[in-house]
Amino acid sequence: MAERKGPERLDKLIAAQTSLSRREVHQLISRGQVVVNGQAVRGFDAKADPDLDQVTVSGRPLALKRYSYLMLHKPRGVVCATQDRALPTVLDLVPPPLRRSGLFPAGRLDKDTTGFVLLTNDGAFAHRILSPKSHVPKVYTARLDSPAGPEVCQAFAQGMRIGSDQCLPALLELVDPSGLVARVTLREGMYHQIKRMFGAFGIGVEELHRDRIGGLDLDPALPVGNCRELNREELEKILQE
Ligand code: URA
Secondary structure (H helix, E strand, O other), rough: OOOOOOOOOOHHHHHHHOOOOOOHHHHHHOOOOOOOOOOOOOOOOEEOOOOOOOOOEEEEEEEEOOOEEEEEOOOOEEEEEOOOOOOOOOHHOHHHHHOOOOOOOOOOOOOOOOEEEEEEEHHHHHHHHHHHOOOOEEEEEEEEEEOHHHHHHHHHHHEEEEEEEEEEOOEEEEEOOOOHHHHHHHHEOOOOHHHHHHHHHOOEEEEEEEEEEOOEOOOOOOOOOOOOEHHHHHHHHOOOO
């Protein structure tokens, strides 16, 4: 979560929080329809503190939040990018009332990976959960095409080398006796990392799903393809293990 930053340009805040353009916000300001703490705003450069000020636009209160944090249950076939020429992106799944300027996925899942994606416009928070230095664990369930054994668990735990990349130690737990379902905990996110780690043993990953980021599980009540806002308590959980 971002630190408090104090007042910001109101036109920018309102445009980021609504479907209004800055020009439309200026028109409303000219008509006296933007009110901060009971006073109509004068001047397009007026500022407001999203953490403290009460803002109404055309008589409707606006919950000004500087940053937005969404939990998305990513389906297969959707790319973790802000735009793509051919395929739907995770941002296409955000319903209009939750759309904000600057939203992006904090960490990428492959097109065929499902599960928990955090969308935010808070770059500092995204950096905190993505940086290997922060050690925020991400937990995945992998369905394998051939069984993994103890030697694979040991290699994951030691920190594998895949190509020119040196991985941090990772936890591999075999969920059932077949060795075909595995729970993997990573504290970093390199390109195709889990597939490449299993691939080093000739094991293919048939399905991959992210269950958890930090101490927060994907909400089991959130249908595939849906997203919802996270509350403060949930955000704090992400930063706990
Ligand atoms: N590792 C992978 O190989 N793919 C993902 O989507 C995430 C982790």
